[in-house]
Amino acid sequence: MNVSPQAWIVVADDASISGLLEAARPLATTVVALVVGRRSVADAVAASGVDRVVWFGEPSDGTPVEAYAPAVGRAIAAAAPRVVIGPATDAGRVLLGGVAAATQAVVLVGVTSLSLDGDQVVVERAVNGGIALRTDRVVAGTAVVALTSGSAVPSGAPVAVEETDPGALLGVRVTARRVSERVGVDLGSAKTVVGIGRGLKARDDLALLEDLAQAAGGELACSRPLAEGVDWLAKERYIGISGQTITPDLYLAIGISGQIQHMVGVREAKTIVAVNSDPKAPVFRECDFGIVGDLYSVVPALAAAFRSARS
Numbered sequence: 001m002n003v004s005p006q007a008w009i010v011v012a013d014d015a016s017i018s019g020l021l022e023a024a025r026p027l028a029t030t031v032v033a034l035v036v037g038r039r040s041v042a043d044a045v046a047a048s049g050v051d052r053v054v055w056f057g058e059p060s061d062g063t064p065v066e067a068y069a070p071a072v073g074r075a076i077a078a079a080a081p082r083v084v085i086g087p088a089t090d091a092g093r094v095l096l097g098g099v100a101a102a103t104q105a106v107v108l109v110g111v112t113s114l115s116l117d118g119d120q121v122v123v124e125r126a127v128n129g130g131i132a133l134r135t136d137r138v139v140a141g142t143a144v145v146a147l148t149s150g151s152a153v154p155s156g157a158p159v160a161v162e163e164t165d166p167g168a169l170l171g172v173r174v175t176a177r178r179v180s181e182r183v184g185v186d187l188g189s190a191k192t193v194v195g196i197g198r199g200l201k202a203r204d205d206l207a208l209l210e211d212l213a214q215a216a217g218g219e220l221a222c223s224r225p226l227a228e229g230v231d232w233l234a235k236e237r238y239i240g241i242s243g244q245t246i247t248p249d250l251y252l253a254i255g256i257s258g259q260i261q262h263m264v265g266v267r268e269a270k271t272i273v274a275v276n277s278d279p280k281a282p283v284f285r286e287c288d289f290g291i292v293g294d295l296y297s298v299v300p301a302l303a304a305a306f307r308s309a310r311s
């Protein structure tokens, strides 16, 4: 792999940049961090192992990170680095959009690996909901890449923070903040998870699954259509490529066909038990134990079995 002279990291008011730094370091002899946000963030980034820090100054009250998108675009277009890496967060994507607009590039998202091959930046990405990998080669201009930002980087000897005037910002202001209502569910740490899918015929029938989850001492989860189609369960409860990834000891997949977009979220479960009335359902290829049957009779029987086993 060759090394290009400069890679730039865009920091969106959060110094947790280990993922960005790890990706940038092998690609370039110099890694420059362009920091939007508070001085404390710029100071933490300056001690994270980058070679230069350029900071746009303390944002005024009510100025969101996103307002700096044109400023970030101008700074990076002037430097014309070969690679720009930013966080795949909501704010990060807006800033990278500013870079893409200023450098006439596209923002590459879903990136799983990044390398240089001669003059070309080679970007591997997950596409089609994560079921395929695609390789793009950026043959000229700037490669603008959104990546998982990672964690905070242990501090070392700091470099100087260079303050620069951002120039004109976008005319957006934060006028109010509201904390969104939290759904009291922590699927990530649940040992047993009961997942329900479109095999369920009516919302009221969720009571059957709630009873099974309670009997098994687990949490209730679902496939995406139940949370984003009919909205019978909260979005925080759906599992899969675009939902939650879980690692329980036991996952019960009930009335779920077992499409790949769902199953990638449960692959790390220790044991998967599937209940489905269709013996050819794909879920039976991915489970440890399968029960072919009508969930309306199997679920109450399972709940009774859990209760008797626990008593």
Ligand SMILES: Cc1cc2nc3c(=O)[nH]c(=O)nc-3n(C[C@H](O)[C@H](O)[C@H](O)COP(=O)(O)OP(=O)(O)OC[C@H]3O[C@@H](n4cnc5c(N)ncnc54)[C@H](O)[C@@H]3O)c2cc1C
Binding pocket: 128, 129, 196, 197, 198, 199, 200, 222, 223, 224, 225, 238, 239, 240, 241, 242, 243, 244, 254, 255, 256, 257, 258, 259, 260, 261, 262, 275, 276, 277, 278, 281, 293, 294, 295, 296
């Ligand atoms: C880009 C993209 C991202 C996606 N992300 C996700 C994601 O993160 N998570 C996710 O879940 N999906 C996701 N999907 C959707 C996914 O492809 C499937 O459409 C979805 O998972 C199907 O949900 P399901 O299994 O509940 O429904 P279905 O596929 O309709 O399956 C219902 C199953 O219930 C069975 N059944 C019916 N009646 C009974 C009964 N009485 N007793 C027992 N079994 C019965 C049927 O045999 C069938 O197998 C995504 C799709 C795309 C394109």
